Amino acid sequence: MSDEPEAAVVKRFLYVNRKAPHGTVYALEVLEMVLIAAMFDQDVHVAFIDDGVYQVKKGQTPGALEMKDFSKTYRALEGYGVEKLFVEQESLTERGLTQDDLLVPAEVISRAQMATLMNSMDVVLSA
Amino acid sequence: MLHTVNKSPFERNALEACLNRAASGAAILLYEDAVYAAMQGTSFADAMHGAASRFEVYALGPDLAARGVDPAKLVDGVRVVDYGGFVDLVAEKGPVQAWL
Numbered sequence: 001m002s003d004e005p006e007a008a009v010v011k012r013f014l015y016v017n018r019k020a021p022h023g024t025v026y027a028l029e030v031l032e033m034v035l036i037a038a039m040f041d042q043d044v045h046v047a048f049i050d051d052g053v054y055q056v057k058k059g060q061t062p063g064a065l066e067m068k069d070f071s072k073t074y075r076a077l078e079g080y081g082v083e084k085l086f087v088e089q090e091s092l093t094e095r096g097l098t099q100d101d102l103l104v105p106a107e108v109i110s111r112a113q114m115a116t117l118m119n120s121m122d123v124v125l126s127a
Numbered sequence: 128m129l130h131t132v133n134k135s136p137f138e139r140n141a142l143e144a145c146l147n148r149a150a151s152g153a154a155i156l157l158y159e160d161a162v163y164a165a166m167q168g169t170s171f172a173d174a175m176h177g178a179a180s181r182f183e184v185y186a187l188g189p190d191l192a193a194r195g196v197d198p199a200k201l202v203d204g205v206r207v208v209d210y211g212g213f214v215d216l217v218a219e220k221g222p223v224q225a226w227l
Contacts, residue, residue: 020135022193023160051135054163059195067193094137096168 011122013037014045017052019127021071022062026127027055028070033125038080045084045121046077048106049114053091058103074104088114129220133159133227136171141226146178154220156213157205158187162194165201172202179204187213 015034019026037044048056060071077085085106092098092108099108109117118124130149134141142157142164149155155178157165164171165186178184179202188207191198198207208216217223 020138020160020163020194022190023133023135051138051160051163054194057195059197060193061195062193064189065193071195094170095163096166096170096172 008041010041010043012043012045012120014047014118014121014124016047016049016118016124016126017055018050020051020054021060022065022067027052028068030125030127031070031073034077034082035080038077038082041081043084044082045086045117046082047086047088047114047117049088049091051091053087053095053097056085056087056102056104056106057097058101060103071103077104086114086117128153129216129223130155131223131225132157132161132164133225135160136164136174142171143174145224145226146174146182149182151181152183154183154185154216156185156187156208156216158190158213160194162186162190162196165191165205166196167200167202175202175205185212185216 015030017027017030021027034044034046056074062069085104087106087108088111089108090111130145130153132142132145136142142161164175184205185208186205188209
């Protein structure tokens with residue numbers, strides 16, 4: 001028996017967000033999963049497509065609903081080593097949004113590029 | 128009649144179903160994720176613009192604020208109400224049909 005620790009396995013994780021942020025709890029739950037994967041030093045990617053793009057829209061003030069403003073947490077992801085954020089261009093356009101409306105630095109990519117990104121992952125978790 | 132819709136038009140067809148069935152002149156209140164339908168510049172904006180000419184369309188202010196939707200940049204004809212306004216609509220326009 002060796003006392004040497006096994007080499008850590010690092011997998012490419014993709015978290016796919018398709019839900020708007022405040023109407024359901026999905027967005028907050030995915031954010032917690034992302035932070036857990038980051039703590040295990042995994043290669044974490046986060047995608048925002050369809051209504052998921054609303055999660056990273058600027059100007060959210062859910063205090064009026066007496067709910068936590070977790071939109072600030074997206075800006076803190078960088079501090080946890082999560083820097084690979086991707087937003088789908090077509091989803092923004094359908095919703096009248098542009099990169100300037102986003103509260104966090106993210107790479108805006110086409111639907112075709114998003115498909116390629118998804119296909120390159122070891123693990124994809126979607127909500 | 129007051130119709131209420133709380134789902135994003137991009138994810139569910141509840142708003143479309145409502146707009147296709149509400150009587151001319153009915154009141155329609157958008158709240159929770161349905162307030163995204165009231166934004167200018169979306170692929171749903173033309174449908175919303177048409178709706179605002181046939182119905183009285185309202186959006187709930189606190190739900191706009193929570194989602195970062197600027198009440199000054201809504202489709203023309205959509206009016207913003209607060210919780211008190213929601214109650215007034217129920218009292219004045221009822222009965223209520225909720226499109227879930």
